[in-house]
Amino acid sequence: MKLTLYAAIIVLVGVATVATLNQNNVDCPSDRRFLHDLKSLLRLHLGEKIIPLETDSPYWSSSGATFTRWGRTTCPKGNDVVYKGYAGGSHYQAKGGPGTTLCLPEAPIYEKHTSEVSESYIYGSEYQTDSKTSPLHRLYQDDVPCVVCQSHHKTSAIMVPARNECFPGWHLEYKGYLFGGGTGGTGPSDYVCVDSEAEAMPGGKANTNGHLLYMIDGKCGALPCPPYVDGWELTCALCTK
Known part of the structure; x- marks a missing residue:
């Protein structure tokens, strides 16, 4: 009380x-x-x-599929919020370190700690949509939010790159654009599906250059064109079943 x-x-x-x-x-x-x-x-x-935390239902499912919605702080209808947080990963100029983008929770819990220098760090993510014709240019230099969701009834979840629709038999949770680290950087990265209606962290528009996320373009060669188009931004879809 x-x-x-x-x-x-x-x-x-x-x-x-x-x-x-x-x-x-x-x-x-x-x-x-x-x-x-x-x-x-x-x-x-x-x-x-x-x-x-906000939930879509008073009944929490323990067996539903879980997935991360990058660029948003709410889950699609039919899903509960496990936790909200901040996208983060290794520095874009790091020569090593983990290559996974994580959704870090809003309320971390620390245990034993030291102020001595570490050999590994995690940084918050920024949208690098600097091109004025980019679909998400309005978010350039903004910090990236995220939310981990759990489905009420679906038991499997996959991210499908290069499509904004799911294959037959699968349900679309959200669609967006494929993002990842820049090829000009030296740091490791992975691919994430950022929501097409992406948001920004409140008050986070600053060029701090930590973990950077760029839109992914298809490149012809071993990748067949057609059906792919050289230089076009790739879409993505988060699908459940």
Whole structure:
């Protein structure tokens, strides 16, 4: 009870602070970032039971397929939120390190730690859609959100590259564009399917150049053209069954 009251007081103070700083009712990225960080800190110190994650159903399935929706903070209808967070991976100029893009939760839990220098680091992801004709150019240099979802009824999930439709017998959860690390970088990377209606982390539009995600173009050669088209951005689809 005391913790709940404490959390409510902090939230009210935070909302009042934002209202004071932004009296003109203008959508302000720094205000949205402040509220987002405040909620994350509350989950970190008070636990998800105090500020629960959003779910699509009061009945949590223990056997449904799980998948990550890159570029969004909500799950498609028919799925529950396992957790929301931030896309991250190795630095784009790293000469080694893991090559997997991870969805890092909003509220990390630490145990034993040291401030000494490590030999491996993880960085937040940024959209590198610098081309003005890019489908997601509006997100250039923005930080990438993510959400891990669990289906109510589907038991399998696959990401299909180069298609924005699922094969017969499969259900489309979301469609988007294929992203990955730049070929000009030295760091390892993998491929992720970023939602075509992608969003950005609140207040995260800064050129910090950590883990970078570029749209993937098809290149003719061993890849047959047609049916592929040289230089066209590849789509993707997240499908469940």
